Amino acid sequence: MRRKIYLKRRDLEVGLKDYMEELERVGFFENDLERIPTDESLGRITGFPVYAKRNVPHYTSAAMDGIALKSRSSFGASESSPKILEIGKDFIFVNTGDPIAKEYDAVLMIEKVRIVDENKVMIFEPVFPTNDLRPIGEDITVGEMIVTRYHKVEHYDIPLFLAAGVFELDVLKRLKAVVIPTGDEITSPREVERSGKIPETNSSMVKAFLIENNVDPVVNDIVPDVPEEIESVIRDALKDFDIVFTIAGSSAGSKDFTYRVLEKIGKVVVHGINIKPGKPVILAVVNKKPVIGLPGFPVSLDVVLQKVVKPIILRKYKTYEKSKKVIKAVSSIRMSSSISEEEYIRGVLANVKNRTVFSPLKRGAANLISLTRHDSILTVEKGKVVVDEGEKVRVEYYGGKLEKKILVVGSHDLLMDVLADLLKMEDHEIVLSSSSVGSMGGIIAISRGYAHMAGTHLFDPKSGEYNIPYIEKFMKDYVLVNMSYRIQGLMVKRGNPKGIKGLSDLTRDDITFVNRQKASGTRVLLDYLLEKEGIDKSKINGYNVEEISHMNVAVKVKEESIDVGMGIESAAKVMRLDFIPIAKERYDLLIDREFAKTSLFEMILKVLKSERFKSEAERIGGYDLTDSGKVIRG
């Protein structure tokens, strides 16, 4: 009677870690990719970041039911002196979502329109250009990253990919696995009465488990307890499959041939784990592939599938389990809600300063991007009209580990998406969510504890210093890290048809401009330069028309009648616009002090200083990464 001896017995955590490290070392966790049609990509994992190939929406549309009109035709209208508009000439009727032809530059909601007859309407107020228009690229603009690599495709991501012209995706290949039952005493469950043997049912469980976990399984015939046969079947299996499972007949007992075979042909990393049930497991590597000896008792088997096999599959697939749960959080902003309806507000959750923060995404039933970006939904009951900033809310959460969520606000930059993507290569469970609220908005959010990091590029003319004077109006205890220097300038149409040379051209009568929102870094810089050069803002045609990101300004210049906007070189390059450089600015990351103590922040610094980050920045263009990752204050 030989007793079982576990030569390489470990605690679960240690054993799994040792095995994962060995699998990493032999390259098992590197992924092969395959290209598939986007509309068959449900549940698959992206192998590369996915970039938009067209703007979403790619057309201007009505944000309200009402009339699309030429805004000039409304000027001078008032309650006391309404204006009459003529259909086809001044306006057309539109429904929410309808594309708006180029001749119309605004929408007025139907509630503000009095219908005179079928050809005429009366209006009582002037309408500003872009009023209630949903602009081109509101969801995402050409060249922007829609999702990072290692993103699991959900049902609501597919419409966004298709709308953005992404018809094929490179996704991680599915694993092929073989399940090899072993043992003289076992036979097919249909044969037991005749044979006097015991039924082999374990392979059916492993097969179903693998299917459930997106692995394609093949079940081998039962292999008798003959070491040579076991060896030959495993060797053959390694040619065709990515992962090999053997199952002991019943218990390991005295006939533990698999262990000896695996010691001979490969490396047994773990033999036996201190868990009950589940102890008799063998974790080996042969020909750089995992070969796993599963225990023969069904309950042990299920434990090993859940506790050992599942984490290996998740890591190979660069994914994690999402679970639906209700989480207590605080709202990061004040929101109004409809009194007569139950409202669902999508957002992202993150743990900031010992509390969980819910940051709502842009609302609006048409916003495809809010589906892809959200990880949580706040339900505001009918009758409740306001959710206050800081108010405690209960939110349904669908994401991964909250401790791996990074929330970034402030001024957006294309490199932020690169950072999000490269962090995935450090740890695929990290999710970096960013939203664009402008530099000043970002500083305020950090000072109030609603985000981990904020991108900021605010120039202070008095001190000639970037960011710090603004930050220190709100907080003294913070960490500031440089991300890049960027070239600011004028984005103009390709070929520069209007021959724009500099800021002084902005006041020309034949030129239309689009501005950025107040307190954004670019707006602050522009206003400073205009003043310095003595240029009269009021003479700039379009100074009061605001967009909230570089990319949205770029898309206006690209797609509409706007001639010029101010923004960074990288945005112009991505949108294939011409660019007139004006100034070099510093783009920093303001970091919450608590967050700066975490290993996530260390990882961010590592990425910012990496060659890969630099080469991605070079590929986009318009960046100077000399000081990237340098701690300026902290």
Place this chain on the structure above:
Amino acid sequence: MRRKIYLKRRDLEVGLKDYMEELERVGFFENDLERIPTDESLGRITGFPVYAKRNVPHYTSAAMDGIALKSRSSFGASESSPKILEIGKDFIFVNTGDPIAKEYDAVLMIEKVRIVDENKVMIFEPVFPTNDLRPIGEDITVGEMIVTRYHKVEHYDIPLFLAAGVFELDVLKRLKAVVIPTGDEITSPREVERSGKIPETNSSMVKAFLIENNVDPVVNDIVPDVPEEIESVIRDALKDFDIVFTIAGSSAGSKDFTYRVLEKIGKVVVHGINIKPGKPVILAVVNKKPVIGLPGFPVSLDVVLQKVVKPIILRKYKTYEKSKKVIKAVSSIRMSSSISEEEYIRGVLANVKNRTVFSPLKRGAANLISLTRHDSILTVEKGKVVVDEGEKVRVEYYGGKLEKKILVVGSHDLLMDVLADLLKMEDHEIVLSSSSVGSMGGIIAISRGYAHMAGTHLFDPKSGEYNIPYIEKFMKDYVLVNMSYRIQGLMVKRGNPKGIKGLSDLTRDDITFVNRQKASGTRVLLDYLLEKEGIDKSKINGYNVEEISHMNVAVKVKEESIDVGMGIESAAKVMRLDFIPIAKERYDLLIDREFAKTSLFEMILKVLKSERFKSEAERIGGYDLTDSGKVIRG
């Protein structure tokens, strides 16, 4: 400009309820079944209860590594006078799980065996028959219900079905759905640049959502905004599909043709729901099938899919969402655990008396049934050796709504499984878990607040009364309901080869008996009858060998050398044994007072009194249901 008018607008809850009722009325929630191979049944829903076609395990096996021996050869062994056993004659070596040949009737663990040479061992203690044997039918016996109808097949259920000889399953048919995008303004996302139209991407979301929810979707071509065409496509679709979805092009806008078509050809139950986003939804029934008009905005669409479509699919599939979460509970019993290993203990959770109770299932790595029955796992860390009764524990829970869980203990009866199954027809989310701890064990569990109901059939010779005298030793405030009268008697092999006529035969030398555990109703009754008839227990061959259920006694008589056991007629019938009736007994349900106030309990009473319950009892045989559902105390 026509505005949208929602004629049948409702709040979500009301609208969904109205629609569900209409769907119920037209028979949509009745299910068609299909027969599929068991090993392809992962994730499918059973349409009927599944009964075991053979015992699991169907053989006696070793519960320990050691020797299988003839127990008689060990009698007289002691430390001072060990016995030497000869291989092949007195014993063989066995591993845990090995089938044990009929000539051996016990196992002795290897730690208690001294090996003399390869043919001889020395033992130092007598071994009782059945010691460390895993009996036939320990998981489940022939004729027992493995799972009720509407059970979702998990990966770990499949081995049990196969082991029990169930190679095919009748499962609910998958739904076939068609998705019909409508609108003049939309086109395929690949065609937008050329056509100037807007991309139709919503159908890709609906399709993926349906796949995720186990519905087979087909996407129709885009149908223009022409009522006649919409009508004709819907009419055609109703011939081939179980459920029809239309999607508005962008917004409902002024071109809300679908509503008018559905009003014409069927019944619109709801038009507009007070949710945001998601309002413009149409819930109609045409030709007894659901036709659902989905909103055209993607965020609205996703809300309606989650809040309206998903509940309809879940109800049609008689299933519910299981989520994995950690729940605080109290342990219902004291358990020991291994000091050197992390141990995972499977059990069931239920809310009893304002707390959540964790009831462990039978442990043992070979217990297939513990996989199918469990809904939760308690992890006992390495180093912790005891979990006390009432101790607070944190348990991973995988089940449905805890408020729909019913926990039954006490004496088991085949009708309890029938009750569990018929409750599913009342409300498919109800899960009744039962475990067999004997009548007395059941009373104690109820008195301590660890279960909702307990089956009990304890005869009190002094009062001539059933159950009440025993219960009132522990509690005064309770509810008692009759489930059945049952015939108790002697189960003997088919044809009664030993000519057993009554209890007095039990002391015969040529007869072997198997008993029930102390404090079980059957044991109490037997002891009373033996005393009354003046029969000497000590002369009964096997009086000290105990089994814990009627079915396990029956399987012993059926499969082994045991001649007779006492038990109920239904067990004998299911196992196809002959039966000698001895007494009629009352089997009651002891109900926790709090639980008796719930609607679940009302539903139980309704089922107990139903014709369906009576006819199931008649089919099994051995029951008198005159008083079933009658409240005896309460």
